[in-house]
Amino acid sequence: MDMEKVNSMDFGEFVDVFGNVVERCPLIAAAVWSQRPFSNSEDLEKHFFAFIDALPQSGQEGILRCHPDLAGRELQQGTLTAESRREQRGAGLMSLDAAERLRLAELNAQYRARFGFPFVLAARLSDRAAVPGELARRLQRPPAEELCTALGEVKKIGRLRLADLLGAAGLAGP
Amino acid sequence: MDMEKVNSMDFGEFVDVFGNVVERCPLIAAAVWSQRPFSNSEDLEKHFFAFIDALPQSGQEGILRCHPDLAGRELQQGTLTAESRREQRGAGLMSLDAAERLRLAELNAQYRARFGFPFVLAARLSDRAAVPGELARRLQRPPAEELCTALGEVKKIGRLRLADLLGAAGLAGP
Incomplete structure (x- = not known):
C-alpha cells in the first residue's frame, strides 16, 4: 500500500480525505497530520486510535456524541x-x-x-x-x-x- | 443571564447550539456538555477553554487546522x-x-x-x-x-x- 501520496498531502488535503474517519471529528484527522510521515496504514490507524485513547473521558464521550x-x-x-x-x-x-x-x-x-x-x-x-x-x-x-x-x-x-x-x-x- | 435553559439541554440540543463555538470542532462542545450544570456564561466559557488547553499540541494544532x-x-x-x-x-x-x-x-x-x-x-x-x-x-x-x-x-x-x-x-x- 502506497503511503507516499498520503505523506505528501498538505493538512487541507489530508483533512478533506481523512476528516470523517472518526464521524464528524475532523479535529482528530487534523491532529493526526502532525504525526506524519506514516510508514503504512497500520501506523496511520495507530495515530488515530492513540489520539482517541489520550483524550480525557469527556472528550471520549464527546466523540460518541458526534455520532448519529x-x-x-x-x-x-x-x-x-x-x-x-x-x-x-x-x-x-x-x-x-x-x-x-x-x-x-x-x-x-x-x-x-x-x-x-x-x-x-x-x-x-x-x-x-x-x-x-x-x-x-x-x-x-x-x-x-x-x-x-x-x-x-x-x-x-x-x-x-x-x-x-x-x-x-x-x-x-x- | 439565564443558564437554566442551557443546563436543561440534552447533548443533541447542546451540540446543535454550541457545536461551532470552536470552528468545525463539535467534538469540543460535545465534551463540554459532560461538565454541566454551568453556573453562568463565564463558567461555560471556562470549560471550552480548559478543554482546548488540555489537548496535546497535535490536538491544538488540529483545532487551528479546522479553521478556514x-x-x-x-x-x-x-x-x-x-x-x-x-x-x-x-x-x-x-x-x-x-x-x-x-x-x-x-x-x-x-x-x-x-x-x-x-x-x-x-x-x-x-x-x-x-x-x-x-x-x-x-x-x-x-x-x-x-x-x-x-x-x-x-x-x-x-x-x-x-x-x-x-x-x-x-x-x-x-
Missing part, C-alpha cells in the same frame, strides 16, 4: 454524513418497517438517557436483525464498560473507513 | 460556516479587490507553510486594512509563541460566538 443514532432522526431527515448513510443502508437500516423503527427509537432513547451518548455500532459488521438485540444487551451494561465498548466500535468504524480510503484509486500501491 | 483561511478558498467557494462567513464579511474581507486578495493569499500560503496551520484571527476585532499587516507580523514569530497566539485568537472567537448565542432570544435572562 442508528435509524434515527438524521437518517429520516437525510442529514447523515455520506459514510454513515452508506453504512446504515448497507446494514438494512433504511428499510425498516414502522414497528422496527419505533422499537429502535425507544431503545436509542433509553440508551442515550442512561449513558449520555448515543448507541454506536459498526453497522457494517452487523445488520438490521441483530441491531435491536445488541442495543438491548448493551443497555444493561455498567457505564464504564459501555464507554469502552462504544469507543471500540468507533475504532472498528474508523478502521473500515480508512481501508476504504486507502484502497481507493490513486492511494493503493501496485 | 481569511479571504481564502472557502470564502470564494461559499463553503464557510455561517459564523465564519458573518465574521469575515463584517471585517470587510468579502469586498477585497483583486490585488488585496492576491496579497492575502500569498501571505496565507507562507504562513501555512511555516507553521503547519492556517492564520487564525478574530476577524470581528480587526478589519480588512489591518489583516495583512498583522499576518505579516505574526509570520515572523517563533512557532511555539505563534501557536499560543493563534489559540488565543480561537478563544476570542469562541467568546464572541458564545456571547451571541447566550444573548439570543430565549437564552438571556431578564
Whole structure:
C-alpha cells in the first residue's frame, strides 16, 4: 500500500480525505497530520486510535456524541454524513418497517438517557436483525464498560473507513 | 443571564447550539456538555477553554487546522460556516479587490507553510486594512509563541460566538 501520496498531502488535503474517519471529528484527522510521515496504514490507524485513547473521558464521550443514532432522526431527515448513510443502508437500516423503527427509537432513547451518548455500532459488521438485540444487551451494561465498548466500535468504524480510503484509486500501491 | 435553559439541554440540543463555538470542532462542545450544570456564561466559557488547553499540541494544532483561511478558498467557494462567513464579511474581507486578495493569499500560503496551520484571527476585532499587516507580523514569530497566539485568537472567537448565542432570544435572562 502506497503511503507516499498520503505523506505528501498538505493538512487541507489530508483533512478533506481523512476528516470523517472518526464521524464528524475532523479535529482528530487534523491532529493526526502532525504525526506524519506514516510508514503504512497500520501506523496511520495507530495515530488515530492513540489520539482517541489520550483524550480525557469527556472528550471520549464527546466523540460518541458526534455520532448519529442508528435509524434515527438524521437518517429520516437525510442529514447523515455520506459514510454513515452508506453504512446504515448497507446494514438494512433504511428499510425498516414502522414497528422496527419505533422499537429502535425507544431503545436509542433509553440508551442515550442512561449513558449520555448515543448507541454506536459498526453497522457494517452487523445488520438490521441483530441491531435491536445488541442495543438491548448493551443497555444493561455498567457505564464504564459501555464507554469502552462504544469507543471500540468507533475504532472498528474508523478502521473500515480508512481501508476504504486507502484502497481507493490513486492511494493503493501496485 | 439565564443558564437554566442551557443546563436543561440534552447533548443533541447542546451540540446543535454550541457545536461551532470552536470552528468545525463539535467534538469540543460535545465534551463540554459532560461538565454541566454551568453556573453562568463565564463558567461555560471556562470549560471550552480548559478543554482546548488540555489537548496535546497535535490536538491544538488540529483545532487551528479546522479553521478556514481569511479571504481564502472557502470564502470564494461559499463553503464557510455561517459564523465564519458573518465574521469575515463584517471585517470587510468579502469586498477585497483583486490585488488585496492576491496579497492575502500569498501571505496565507507562507504562513501555512511555516507553521503547519492556517492564520487564525478574530476577524470581528480587526478589519480588512489591518489583516495583512498583522499576518505579516505574526509570520515572523517563533512557532511555539505563534501557536499560543493563534489559540488565543480561537478563544476570542469562541467568546464572541458564545456571547451571541447566550444573548439570543430565549437564552438571556431578564
